[in-house]
Amino acid sequence: MSMQSINPVNGEVIKTYKEDAEEVVAKKIEQAQAAWGPWRNSIFKERAVLLNNTAAVLRKRQQKLAELMALEMGKPLQAGLDEIEKCAAVCEYYAENGEKYLKDEMIATEATRSFVTYKPLGVVLAVMPWNFPFWQAFRFIAPGLMAGNCGLLKHSSNVTGCALAIEEVLLAAGFPEHVFQTLVIGSKAVQKVIENPIVKAVTLTGSTQAGMKVAQQAAALLKKSVLELGGSDPYLVLEDANLDYAAGICAESRLINNGQSCIAAKRFILVESIAEEFIKLFKAKMSAKRTGDPFAKNTQLGPMSRKDLRDELHQQVLDTIAAGAECILGGEIPEFPGDHAFYTPTILTGIKKGMPAYTEELFGPVALVIKVKNTEEAIRVANDSLFGLGAAVFTKDEVKGEQIASHQLHAGSCFVNALVKSDPRLPFGGIKQSGYGRELGVFGIREFVNIKTVYVR
Structure with a gap:
């Protein structure tokens, strides 16, 4: 063998x-x-x-x-x-x-x-x-x-x-x-x-x-x-968040390690009042990431690790679009020489319960956008998942953010106004699946x- x-x-x-x-x-x-x-x-x-x-x-x-x-x-x-x-x-x-x-x-x-x-x-x-x-x-x-x-x-x-x-x-x-x-x-x-x-x-x-x-x-x-x-980490962006800052952190987290991280942000739960402005900023920051040869100094995104995993991710995207989601960025296999495993940064909006991407983990550079009416609904949707690895909430009210992170989000690591990451000084792990x-x-x-x-x- x-x-x-x-x-x-x-x-x-x-x-x-x-x-x-x-x-x-x-x-x-x-x-x-x-x-x-x-x-x-x-x-x-x-x-x-x-x-x-x-x-x-x-x-x-x-x-x-x-x-x-x-x-x-x-x-x-x-x-x-x-x-x-x-x-x-x-x-x-x-x-x-x-x-x-x-x-x-x-x-x-x-x-x-x-x-x-x-x-x-x-x-x-x-x-x-x-x-x-x-x-x-x-x-x-x-x-x-x-x-x-x-x-x-x-x-x-x-x-x-x-x-x-x-x-x-x-x-x-x-x-x-x-x-x-x-x-x-x-x-x-x-x-x-x-x-x-x-x-x-x-x-x-x-x-x-x-x-x-x-x-x-x-x-x-x-x-x-x-x-x-696995994880399908929710990032909650509330109506009082610093949107440009939040969009930058969200794009960084979604695309870290070519989108292949258990604690990468995957579900972006947006309060309706700020959703349009956030999506505009988020799309610009996702689009700005440079994809190419991982050995090149200016490359920010390389290929996915294996072609079969890339193809599996693409099928999940196609299935979710077929179920009614809208693709506003990417969603395709890019043109590169060779039998490569590259995938374009992708944003799917209109994600709803019942769609494949609502419950499945998408392990690659694909962001899922879910709009909600208010903070209470954002928390409910965030917790409506089989997974519970990480979560983040963005708000200018640090007291409110801490209360949501410590008491209301169901995950092993909950961050406020920051990218979820592992740290040698802090315990790391999840709950549920x-x-x-x-x-x-x-x-x-x-x-x-x-x-x-x-x-x-």
Whole structure:
């Protein structure tokens, strides 16, 4: 069995990789278990040094790694450079804070001493997607390794080069051999890995369907899982919003990573009184984004990561138009040489309940506009979704915006007058079909540890 990395700019095969045989995977898992013995007994200061070393290696290889992302999944070069910097930052964050977050906590009881201590679980499997091939992995790697776990990475097959580069970075930083390993396997081999008794937990970032499958497999064996899944994030633009500012943030969020982000803005819910003016500004800002070769310095939008995903997105657009929506920008496959995966920035208006785009996640540069009468209806429509990853509200009244974000929007991350994003300092994750559990912050590092009670009398 083999897997291929294909350049989404022209459809050419970059490299073919031989898939790890079943016995190779089993050996890697055994090696991880052997490595975990001494690794779990290492002290936090040793782990912190290695994470800081990792940050340094990432920055040293930043250009090369950004070029690899541009080649394998079409990420514009500057976006790739920014992604590597974010990975370095999360390593430094947990190097600085990990020991504090996992420090024993004394609790007063009738015992002589009673406390909670945090101990690593062991070998943890990470199933990661292609859209942020380094960041998605490192937001698991940094807290996971700092906590004393060992990691196995099953990455998306189209970014196998990135997956292997991650292992190389950690080895170059001085991590012991087999503390972190990449498994070169397809999705069909994941269940066998989960079933291995050595593997104690699994984390997945990906589609809701993939998350449900992995969650069922893990639950059948009573293994812990954390899932960060799809999203159809609503951005509410209220009648008192700064429209030019809001339109700029909304366009940036919708088109980030070529429109392929779980927490990208996808549904734009506009109060009727400002809808016409906002749409005019929004259309201009969406149209201004420069599409082209991800290696070119002035490119802001590259291709989608795979042609089949682009075609699937286009069909969703066509189906939604057929159901009565109006396309006021894009909605077509652009002319580019080669067997490419480009798609034009697109805006669909008149989105209503019952249309495909109302309930489905559109994972690409397509914005969905929904007009409502007032703030109350905007909140109701925002929450009328199977997903609950992120949400944002735009208003000049910060008190009102905070009240809506904290009390009325149903999502894991709610922002006011800002683009929804992940941050090493803040917990990240969703509710409903956007998953469960949290990554990042203090909550992320405590997901894969044994929260153990110790009672002495």
